[in-house]
Amino acid sequence: MDDLERLMRQLQNSKSQVQFALEQGIHKAGLLVEGDAKRLCPVDTGRLRSSITTTKGYDGDNCVATVGTNVEYAPYVEFGTGQRGDPSVQHRQDWLGQPPQPYLRPALIDNTDNGNIEKVVQSELKKVLK
Known part of the structure; x- marks a missing residue:
């Protein structure tokens, strides 16, 4: 094996290590947001x-962590409902509703x-x- 082949193999191994570290870091960051x-x-x-979880994956070439829940009423808690709901989200306005109790967005923003x-x-x- 010549020096160029050895160098190329080392670079490929380094790239794999960096990619793995990046995936680990993004997953750990997701877990931090999940905890908050x-x-x-x-x-x-x-x-x-108890339904809030973190998953890691890819969006195209970008490694991502997704923090969320599959509970059907989660958006109603996060954004509220009716007249009291978050004004950035369209709500039915024919009833008072419940105020938002955000937990996902503040965890990410903070x-x-x-x-x-x-x-x-x-x-x-x-x-x-x-």
């Missing part, structure tokens, strides 16, 4: 809070604004880019 969303989530029976998401991803990348 669970902390902020209003609780009646606990079903909504972790973005305070740099926690970036710090978690950077920490994972630094492990392989020493």
